[in-house]
Structures are given as C-alpha cells and as structure tokens.
Amino acid sequence: MPLDTVLLLDTSGSMAGRGMRELQRACKVFLDGVQETARESNLKENIAVVEFGEKARVVQSLTNDYNKCRRAIDSLKPGGRTPMFDGLMESLKEIITNGGVVKVCGRPLTPRVILMTDGLPTDEKGETDEARVKVIAAAKAFSPSGWRECGLPHPVPIACVGCGDCDPSLLDAIAKMTKGMFVIVENVAELSSFFRKQVLLIRFAAKFASDLDQLRSRMALMAFFRELGEAVEDAELDGLMQLLFAMLCLEAIVEAGASGGDDPFIDGLPPHGSRVRRGRNWKWGSQGNNMCGTVIKHDRRGVVEVEWDSGHENHYRMGAEGCYDLKIVDEPRVVASIAEVKPGCMVVRGRDWQWGTQDGGQGQVGVVYRVERSSKSVRVRWPGGTRGHYRNGKDGKYDLQLANQSMSHTRISAVIKTASFNIMPSLSPPKAPVSGSSPRKPPVEDQGKYCWQWQDNQGQWRTYTEDNLKKLEEIYGQNPNAVCKMVNGKFEYKINFESMRQVNTSTNASRPIRRTRMSQDDYDLALAIERSLQIL
Structure with a gap:
C-alpha cells in the first residue's frame, strides 16, 4: 500500500504569471523525486492535488499515476482570493475517503499534507479574523487532539511552506499543532528545493525504517542530506525531524522502546517519573523507609512499579482492588550533579543536546524515570508525555543538565504541578470492585x-x-x-x-x-x- 501525500496549493490571483510557473515547476520536481524513490526504495507514493483559489477543489484524487498528477498540475489556473479553510477541508475529505496508513518494515507511515501559500487566508468577507480562526479550527482536525473525531486513520502532519505576503504566525501555528514543519522561502523559485527535501525525507524513512536509532538521529538525517548534496539549515532540519517523527508515529515507538512496552497513561495511572509517598491504603510496613519514590513502570492494570529514594523497588496498587497505596507529591529529587542523576530528578537540555525540539523546546523541563548505568544513559518524560533516551556520560557526552542548576525551586514546583499527574481520591473508603469488573480508576484532576x-x-x-x-x-x-x-x-x-x-x-x-x-x-x-x- 503506497504512502499518501496531498499537495494543497494556493492558486489565488496573486500567483499569476511567474508565481504559477514556478509552483508548477516545483511540483513536477517533487513528482520526479517521488518516482525516483519508488524505483530506488520500493516505496510508492500516492499523490493528490488540491487547490484553493477561485474555488477549493480536488483536482486529482490520490493516485500513483504520476502522469495524471502532472496533467492536473498543468491545468491549474490562478484566480480569486485565498480560501485556505476550504482547501484544508477538501484535503481532509480526500484522506478520509481515499487515504490510509502504509507500513514500512512494520512501522506505520501516516499520510501528510504539504501546504503552499503566498497569501493571507480569506473567506466570503475577505481577510478577516474569522478566516484565520476557521483555518486554525480546520488544522486542529488533523492534529493529535482532533484526528479521532474526524475519522482519520492517524494524526496527519502538515508541512507548511510560505512565501510572498503569507501569514507566518498562522502557518507556524498550523505546523506546531499538527506536529508538521514550517519554512519561509524568499520567492516561489525556491519551492523546488523544499519539495526536493520532502522527497528525501521519505527516502530516509524507507532506508532506515528498521533502525530506530538512525531514525531518531538528527546527525544521521543531516549526513543523509549532505551525501545527496542537499544543504539544510539547522531550523529546517529540526522541522524535518519533527515531521518525520509525526509521520512514523515515532513518539509512540520511542516511548514503547524506552519503557519496555508499557503505556505511560494506562487506565489513569500516574505517568513515569511521578513522585510518590505512602497513600491511604498503604499496608506494606516499612517498605521504602518512609521516603519519596518515583514511578518507573506500569506493571499491569491498576499497578505501578516504584523505585524508592532508598534504592529499593516494588509494586503497588493504584486502582487495583479499589485501593491506592500511593499518593502523588510535589517533591523533586535533588542530587549534586548530573553524573549522579536519579529517578525523580528534573532535567533540561544540556551541553551536548542534539535532539532538536524532541523536548518540546528550549526551557522545557523533564523528569528522569529510569537510569541505565551500564549504558550511561537515562530515560526522560517531557511535558505532554513525550519520552526519550539520552546520553549521560556515554562517550563523554551529556545531553541533559539538572534543572535545579538553572531554575528556582519555585519554578521546578510549578513545572511538576503542570506536568505530573495528580490523583485526588475521595476521603470515603473505597468500595470493593464487583467480581469480574475492571479496577476502579482514581479520580483525576484536570490537567488543563x-x-x-x-x-x-x-x-x-x-x-x-x-x-x-x-x-x-x-x-x-x-x-x-x-x-x-x-x-x-x-x-x-x-x-x-x-x-x-x-x-x-x-x-x-x-x-x-x-x-x-x-x-x-x-x-x-x-x-x-x-x-x-x-x-x-
């Protein structure tokens, strides 16, 4: 089954003349690259062409007949305003109706949308606030928070390229919301380079689909582009990495590999890295030496594994049998240096960070939930649930530093309150679960x-x-x-x-x-x- 890509193209009146010629040339460069990838990597790609200008419409439905796509691109005529909302909705319908998810070496590869525009979005009233709001609402339908409601097979990232009198803040918002990427080109003539990189990104995914370490390596992607003679700026490389992660569902894959396959949000359990103490149903005597502990694993339904600050590990009920042996606390773990880091410590980017925006951006604070001494590495959960595996002394490299070296305790506490999972069980004794029923989930405080x-x-x-x-x-x-x-x-x-x-x-x-x-x-x-x- 081929990969699905929708080319969502601005054909408004401002694209008349040279602009339309350059857009058509860039799209053909893209199609040539797609055909070459199909030959070299045995990864076919279905292409759809959707325009928004005089009207928004699907010019060519998803197909791997690239001659049809070329004829569709040749037929594009500039005119009218910039109905971006309608274009996004046409793309959404095309993916729902004709799209799907392809597997490359067993890994899912989701559809993507490539949005190109040189103008500001409009509606029947022209360039209005409402037109922008509608575009954001449409983009949310593709995002990790909106795809299920719309019937998409997965979240669909949108790669945005803007030139001319575009709205960069809007395109950036669309890219961030959908985990896509955003670049600005000085003129439409530079579109060919952007489309070429989109082709090479899929070629990289096909080449390293069976090698997770290479897939998530920024350095590997940069080397891949350089070998093919394609220069990439740092900011664009970060965007390409984010788009690749979204298309390959790599956040979920990395998380599964980092935690032995356990889900950080199983049945309302506190996520990895949550700090805990003895709770209302504690019955385990002196286990933990009355110290704080850190959730390091979800063992089974309603049960978590905790590493206590004393170094001991054990399993505890968090919903199983209707009991809660633990309570979540706001007590970050403090050590002297990153070399001595322990589960429960708060961390930020360090001197050797090379993982782009995997942490959510500069200044984001994560929590360590596992330390692997043998490989000199640590596992970290970032705000929003993303997790990763980082060097902590391996080859003399330190990807992280302790948050308490650069942040006040007040700010660290605020981060914990925002990022961690708070369980607020009622004060009344828990009822025993009905035989055969699932363990009762603890009430969860809104994390908004x-x-x-x-x-x-x-x-x-x-x-x-x-x-x-x-x-x-x-x-x-x-x-x-x-x-x-x-x-x-x-x-x-x-x-x-x-x-x-x-x-x-x-x-x-x-x-x-x-x-x-x-x-x-x-x-x-x-x-x-x-x-x-x-x-x-």
Missing part, C-alpha cells in the same frame, strides 16, 4: 490551565499574550482582589480582579475580562489564534 481573556467590540473573547497570562495568573494567585497594571499590545491597562474588568489608561475604555479553565490543547489553540490575529 487557567486562561485569561478580554472581550473585544464584537463580543469575542481574546486571549492575552503568553507573558501576560503568566503575570496575571501569578498576581491573581497572590491576591484574587488585586488591581495591577500591564501592557497588552500598544496600550497600558489597569486590571481589576474583583470587578473582572480592564480599563485602558489612555482612553478609559472598560472591557470585561475572564479567567477560564481550559484543556492544554484548547489553551495552546487560544494562544495560536491570538498570535495569528496579532499580525493584523
């Missing part, structure tokens, strides 16, 4: 965030900037009746938590504000929408 928003003239709730979100939540946490000042956009505002109003200190205009709890996905989406709207 509080989001601060203000209401605009159209009655829409707009999100404050990320820096102001942190500032507002910090001040509110100290005093929920406080009054403070802050700059948002071009103006200074006085924020009154008691009345939940903001007042422009220059115009005295007053608007409602609100503090609302959101899931992490909705929180990220609100920020992405706001970043897009700020370009106006």
Whole structure:
C-alpha cells in the first residue's frame, strides 16, 4: 500500500504569471523525486492535488499515476482570493475517503499534507479574523487532539511552506499543532528545493525504517542530506525531524522502546517519573523507609512499579482492588550533579543536546524515570508525555543538565504541578470492585490551565499574550482582589480582579475580562489564534 501525500496549493490571483510557473515547476520536481524513490526504495507514493483559489477543489484524487498528477498540475489556473479553510477541508475529505496508513518494515507511515501559500487566508468577507480562526479550527482536525473525531486513520502532519505576503504566525501555528514543519522561502523559485527535501525525507524513512536509532538521529538525517548534496539549515532540519517523527508515529515507538512496552497513561495511572509517598491504603510496613519514590513502570492494570529514594523497588496498587497505596507529591529529587542523576530528578537540555525540539523546546523541563548505568544513559518524560533516551556520560557526552542548576525551586514546583499527574481520591473508603469488573480508576484532576481573556467590540473573547497570562495568573494567585497594571499590545491597562474588568489608561475604555479553565490543547489553540490575529 503506497504512502499518501496531498499537495494543497494556493492558486489565488496573486500567483499569476511567474508565481504559477514556478509552483508548477516545483511540483513536477517533487513528482520526479517521488518516482525516483519508488524505483530506488520500493516505496510508492500516492499523490493528490488540491487547490484553493477561485474555488477549493480536488483536482486529482490520490493516485500513483504520476502522469495524471502532472496533467492536473498543468491545468491549474490562478484566480480569486485565498480560501485556505476550504482547501484544508477538501484535503481532509480526500484522506478520509481515499487515504490510509502504509507500513514500512512494520512501522506505520501516516499520510501528510504539504501546504503552499503566498497569501493571507480569506473567506466570503475577505481577510478577516474569522478566516484565520476557521483555518486554525480546520488544522486542529488533523492534529493529535482532533484526528479521532474526524475519522482519520492517524494524526496527519502538515508541512507548511510560505512565501510572498503569507501569514507566518498562522502557518507556524498550523505546523506546531499538527506536529508538521514550517519554512519561509524568499520567492516561489525556491519551492523546488523544499519539495526536493520532502522527497528525501521519505527516502530516509524507507532506508532506515528498521533502525530506530538512525531514525531518531538528527546527525544521521543531516549526513543523509549532505551525501545527496542537499544543504539544510539547522531550523529546517529540526522541522524535518519533527515531521518525520509525526509521520512514523515515532513518539509512540520511542516511548514503547524506552519503557519496555508499557503505556505511560494506562487506565489513569500516574505517568513515569511521578513522585510518590505512602497513600491511604498503604499496608506494606516499612517498605521504602518512609521516603519519596518515583514511578518507573506500569506493571499491569491498576499497578505501578516504584523505585524508592532508598534504592529499593516494588509494586503497588493504584486502582487495583479499589485501593491506592500511593499518593502523588510535589517533591523533586535533588542530587549534586548530573553524573549522579536519579529517578525523580528534573532535567533540561544540556551541553551536548542534539535532539532538536524532541523536548518540546528550549526551557522545557523533564523528569528522569529510569537510569541505565551500564549504558550511561537515562530515560526522560517531557511535558505532554513525550519520552526519550539520552546520553549521560556515554562517550563523554551529556545531553541533559539538572534543572535545579538553572531554575528556582519555585519554578521546578510549578513545572511538576503542570506536568505530573495528580490523583485526588475521595476521603470515603473505597468500595470493593464487583467480581469480574475492571479496577476502579482514581479520580483525576484536570490537567488543563487557567486562561485569561478580554472581550473585544464584537463580543469575542481574546486571549492575552503568553507573558501576560503568566503575570496575571501569578498576581491573581497572590491576591484574587488585586488591581495591577500591564501592557497588552500598544496600550497600558489597569486590571481589576474583583470587578473582572480592564480599563485602558489612555482612553478609559472598560472591557470585561475572564479567567477560564481550559484543556492544554484548547489553551495552546487560544494562544495560536491570538498570535495569528496579532499580525493584523
């Protein structure tokens, strides 16, 4: 079964003339590369061509008849506005109707969308805030948080390439949301290079599909491109790695390999790296020496394995038999140096980091849940659940450093509260499970965030900037009746938590504000929408 790729192409009026010629040339370069890959790697690729311009439509459904694809590309005519939302929806329908997941050496390889645009998204009213919001909503349908509801076979990453008068913040938001990639080219003539790299990425996946270490190696991908004479900037290489991980579902594969096949979120169990102490149903005497411990493995339904700070390991009930032997605590483990790292320690990127954005980005804090002395390496869980395997002295390399060397205890505690799993069992004694039933899951505290928003003239709730979100939540946490000042956009505002109003200190205009709890996905989406709207 071939890999599925949808070329989603902007054919609006701004692409007339040279722009359309260069786009058509780049697409043909891409098709030539796809054919070459099919011959060399025995990996065929179905291609669909979808346009959004005068209208959004599927010009050619998924096929490996590349002559049909070339004729479809030759038929493209520029005109109209930029209905990007409609183009995304046409791509979604095409993948659901005709797409699938191919396996390469037993590994799933998901479809992808390659989105090219040189303009700002529009709807029937032109370039509006609503047009951007609709595009973000459409992109979410492809993302890890939206694919199931839409009937996709897997999350589908979107590789975005923009040129001309594009909306970079919007394209970046789409790429991040779908775990794709985003690049800007100076002009449409550079599209051929971008499409060529997309071909080589699949060739790399086919070549190393049976070698997980090579697949997740940034250095291996860079060497592969260099051998073929293709120069790649660091930022673009990071994007290509992220796109590859998404297409190969590598986050799940890496996690399974890192933990012996155990799932970090089985039946509501606390994820690896969670810090624990004795809980309400403890019956194991002096095990653990009354110290803190770290969850290092999920053994079976409702049971976890813990390594205590004393060095001993054992299994405990977290839902099995309706009992909870442990409770989650906010007590990061502290050691003197990274060479002495233990399960439960908080870490960030170190001096030899070479894994791109695998940690979620600069400054993200992970928790160590396993130390492998023999191989001089450690296993780490990052915010959001992604896990990885890193050098800790191997060949003299240290990919990580202790978070407490660069962060205050207050910030570390905040990270734990955000990233860890909090179990809040009721105070009443647990009921015994009914014979034959599954163990009762412990109640789980919502892991979302509080989001601060203000209401605009159209009655829409707009999100404050990320820096102001942190500032507002910090001040509110100290005093929920406080009054403070802050700059948002071009103006200074006085924020009154008691009345939940903001007042422009220059115009005295007053608007409602609100503090609302959101899931992490909705929180990220609100920020992405706001970043897009700020370009106006």
